[in-house]
Amino acid sequence: MGWKTSQPASYSRTARYTEEDEPLPRPSAREFANKVAVQTISTHADLFQVPQVIRVDRLESLLRRHPNQPFVRSVLQGLREGFWPFMNTRHDEGYPLTHDDAFVTPASDRERDFISGQRDVEVQKSRFSATFGPDLLPGMYSTPVIAVPKPHSDDLRLVSHQSYGEFAQNTMVDGAQAKGPRLDTMQQFVPALLAFRRKHPSAKLVMWKSDVAEAFRLLPMHPLAQIKQVVTSNRNVDWCATFGNRGSPRLWASVMGLVIWVALFVKLLPDIFCYVDDSFGWELESNLLYYEPYEKYMPSKQVQLLLLWDFLGIPHKEKKQVHGTSLTVIGFHIDPNAMTITLPADSKAELEQWLQDFINTPSRRRTLREFLILAGWLNWAFNMYVLLRPALSNVYDKISGFTRMHAGVTINNAVKADLHWCLEHLQRSNGTLLLQALDWDPHEEAHATMYCDASLAGMGFWVPERLLGFYSPVPSEPPTDTIFFFEALCVASALRWYCTNILANTDASTRFRLAIFTDNQNTVNVFNTLRAKPAYNPILRTAVDDLIKYNVDLRVLHVAGDDNSVADAISRNNPLDAKRYAPGLVIRPFQPPQEPLGAASS
Structure with a gap:
């Protein structure tokens, strides 16, 4: 996943362009844009750094037996030199050389104060450059920064809105390369738990879940990507992967996938699953270890995973490391002793309301982005409501060929019929899946x-x-x-x-x-x-x-x-x-x- 595989650009921290470097005939717009970006980075090196939080050498030492060494080298290169988020910044004539889309007024004083405070935190943590300006430098693109609520929380999250505007950074991302990180969901978890239960039918279990702190922000971006994600609460260059970039999930999945591989095949910790920044699994109720940094006993596999994270420099916070006889994981309440998975009533009601609103939109049109949000939400629900997968057949058919996130897509009768069918079954369901009913020959x-x-x-x-x-x-x-x-x-x-x-x-x-x-x-x-x-x-x-x-x-x-x-x-x-x-x-x-x-x- 290193930048060289996607962006064969010539860059070094000491590079300078001279007249002798000028090709003949005159360079194309793409070549000129890249040349200007390299020159800006070279002459303002203090604004473009590649921070390293994860201890790359230690991770490398644990991956020597990994079966896909080219992939390993690519990820390690990204951690050392900065990742490339599948972008084409040598863009066509239609894109301006420098573009400022930053000025979005916060919706409230609370959001304004949060954005301002978070900017100071990011500078302090060496993830933003020092403030510069007031003007953008040649080749820079500036991004709206907004504060959005975290799911199921009153806390806010800082998001770089890289889908905003005609020349948004996400329009430069190759969607085919960026899509598709395969995350562990109930479809992987349930068969493994059933297999364990067949061998240990009476075992008393606890569920555990561990969360990586500020996951995407642990990934440095290459300077030629950083220049396209200047944030403005003042002017700062963002050095790390952002929550709002389409390429970030796959980059993170690549890194975390290797960490989980180490846990499974080097540390020999079985049945560990990962969904974005959440790792989870089960453990025997009696199998506890003392974790000294938090001064308490925790499930053995959870402690051993945290020790691996500590060795690699992956940060975490105590309040996000939880366990219990039943636990909510990726939005589903799991009881490994009763062998049930339940969709909480409030989540079920919210999904049903969202479906109704989508179907009944007065204009009969929704944006491609809204269609994709719907598909993502339903695919999450299908972790439990497996039988309702046919609901997305006409949705996927309808959006096929659309690429621009704000393009309007008609909700035709076939889409409405599928979604109505799904909604009716959801409304009749009690929201609980009995896992042992799935386990038969x-x-x-x-x-x-x-x-x-x-x-x-x-x-x-x-x-x-x-x-x-x-x-x-x-x-x-x-x-x-x-x-x-x-x-x-x-x-x-x-x-x-x-x-x-x-x-x-x-x-x-x-x-x-x-x-x-x-x-x-x-x-x-x-x-x-x-x-x-x-x-x-x-x-x-x-x-x-x-x-x-x-x-x-x-x-x-x-x-x-x-x-x-x-x-x-x-x-x-x-x-x-x-x-x-x-x-x-x-x-x-x-x-x-x-x-x-x-x-x-x-």
Whole structure:
């Protein structure tokens, strides 16, 4: 992640341009902008420093056995020389050489005083340059600085608004490179906890969570990036990664990912998870260690992680190092002994209200930024509401191709329908996930097993333990006529038959486990991820409706075509072959669910 991989610019602290350096013909606007920036940095070296908080040499010594050494070297280079946040500062003709977007009036005296005080703190901590000015120097871009409330807190956070204005710094960031740090969420945590519980079913556990202080601010930026993030409460150059830059999350994930790797594979601390600046996990209730700096006993893994942070120079504050028999982590309340995850009532109500406001906006338009906030919020909620992932299919399709954060995007009927569907399920949910309901073997513990197949002529499924098979011709006017659509619709049809014919009169409080096999890998992938393109998404929504209504846990698995001969014969309307493969088989007609074909659900 070092700057040289993204910005092959010539820079050194003693560099000076002379007439002999001038290329012929006259340099382009990009070359000229870069030359001016280098000259400003060279002649005002006191304003551009690369602070080092993390002890890079110590981190390097712990990473010698890391399997991806080019990546390690890149991150270490960034820590030593300053990171490059995936920006293209050799920008096109449309960008001015120097730009001042700094003058945003604080909304209140409290915010003004906070910004002013925080500026002094940043200078004292060697993360801002000394004040200069009043004018910007050539090549500088100045950023609005605002104070925003921290989540679930009355405290304020200083944010550089690098998405503000036509020439915002974030418009220079390559979104494809900056996106995608994969953070540990409940989707990683839950399977690990379930695996632990299988081995230790009666163990008494505590949850723990440790927070890095001022995480992004531990990352130095390269001087050619610093010159683009001057802040103005007076004039100061910001030397570190900011909360408002699109590249900062991935840079931080790169550094913290290596630290967690050390914890797991060098310090041998199992089952440690990380979400941005929060590391978390569980520990045996009896397994405590004394942590001298805080003068108290804490869970052993938590203490050992803090000792690693201390060795590497990663700061933390006592009040953010917490543990208990249950704990709120990334917004979810986890009880590792009751094996439940709960979305707090206030968070659930806030999410529902935000969805309603988004859907009912009078203009029927929202900015790309608002769409992305919605997607981020729902993806967070899907840590617990896994089945509701189809709600984002049309959202992602609608914003595809948009790049400017303030571009208006129409909320079409398909987007509204998906979001209404999600909202209705959220409102009916009690907000608690029972983890042990997720832990079962579809080969050994399913209450029923079914096999599905489809051809361009028909769809067929059968239930081996009942010697029952079902056939339907493919719909005459499907939304798409690909074999994949019919394969997925066949699985949804099998689920609907099982729910309405077997479970309709059973105890609704009992969870049923259903395993469905298909020889179409795309269908397996779609049902396992619950993500599909809009044409196929109604099939997933229909299946989820049935799973929730009838309290079913579904696993869709792949079977080789040679082992799926009965369903294959049924789908081709070849009952003689089907009965030859399964003597005694009875085949009946079925009608697929009509919702995926355009009919309203009942």
